[in-house]
Amino acid sequence: MAHKTAGQVMTELLEQWGVDHVYGIPGDSINEFIEELRHERNQLKFIQTRHEEVAALAAAAEAKLTGKIGVCLSIAGPGAVHLLNGLYDAKADGAPVLAIAGQVSSGEVGRDYFQEIKLEQMFEDVAVFNREVHSAESLPDLLNQAIRTAYSKKGVAVLSVSDDLFAEKIKREPVYTSPVYIEGNLEPKKEQLVTCAQYINNAKKPIILAGQGMKKAKRELLEFADKAAAPIVVTLPAKGVVPDKHPHFLGNLGQIGTKPAYEAMEECDLLIMLGTSFPYRDYLPDDTPAIQLDSDPAKIGKRYPVTAGLVCDSALGLRELTEYIERKEDRRFLNACTEHMQHWWNEIEKDETEATTPLKPQQVVARLQEAAADDAVLSVDVGTVTVWMARHFKMNANQDFIVSSWLATMGCGLPGALAASL
CATH class of the missing domain: 3.40.50.970 (Thiamin diphosphate (ThDP)-binding fold, Pyr/PP domains)
Structure with a gap:
């Protein structure tokens, strides 16, 4: 042989x-x-x-x-x-x-x-x-x-x-290992679910900060947000987790964020961090109670002093947590946030539609949105283009978004497009 x-x-x-x-x-x-x-x-x-x-x-x-x-x-x-x-x-x-x-x-x-x-x-x-x-x-x-x-x-x-x-020829048979990786589901613990549910049930103005860990739990996120009457703010790499025009959506947070997201963070009485390790402490509440869901125990409380945590698979954990919470009948905070966001859209859409010389980036992004396929992958580079895309490109449920989020290295747009096309 x-x-x-x-x-x-x-x-x-x-x-x-x-x-x-x-x-x-x-x-x-x-x-x-x-x-x-x-x-x-x-x-x-x-x-x-x-x-x-x-x-x-x-x-x-x-x-x-x-x-x-x-x-x-x-x-x-x-x-x-x-x-x-x-x-x-x-x-x-x-x-x-x-x-x-x-x-x-x-x-x-x-x-x-x-x-x-x-x-x-x-x-x-x-x-x-x-x-x-x-x-x-x-x-x-x-x-x-x-x-x-x-x-x-x-x-x-x-x-x-x-x-x-x-x-070189390999003469030893067989190899000692196999090309197999088995991933298990991290199930949430009951006591963690009960504690987190109590905070959510008692909150009058809860707000969700969703990260890229929610990319595999889009449906579960929306069902949870609806039951908790909580508006959703997303981190940059999580853009697309919620359709931009969804009534719960308040856009991004931070330097590239929206005014409604910033104001909601200032007013909330419970921060619900889902699948994110958001780094910009200045944009989070000063001393608001918080709960955090993540599959990595080391991320719980890493960047914000959370009150309770849930270590689990994102979709599985959020599905369970939704079962544990009560449906919130008082939806005034959510409705106010939705109204503020609609005003925000009305204002920024003025920049997208007016005719100017020279052409503005907002106008280009709006035309790009019209041309993009229903299932397009948006590979976005780092720089001012990140701001234009985060604020002005309104993603639907089938589109995906990719960027160098944590390292934020310029030049990532073309390589991301190569990968997406393949």
């Missing part, structure tokens, strides 16, 4: 993990793996970018949009350095990404060879899994471990591999 090369085994494992394509740039210290990608026996598609930063940002964008791992590659030295900005974006936004960094020939490592840098040391801060591969035999197991860790810790995994190892 003929033995397979490490590169062949690696491509087969990536396919088993559900990877469809890999972003990157070929070159001397990754070419053995590139040659394997070119082979007709594998189904992986190689997407050649013009800069490694684009490859990493596209991989991060794909992971944010789909929840599946995004994969990028580079040569050693300068190529690997160029990956870092996109990998830090993935780290900051909790996106599972695998970076395969080529390294100089294994016989030259440590000898200050052309383009050699200490890759493992360089990637240490950005990665949740970071290993230099020392043998062809260890590559399959390390690949499985890398992807599993990226999924479980929602971050970046890096494998640094000397290019000659990809061409």
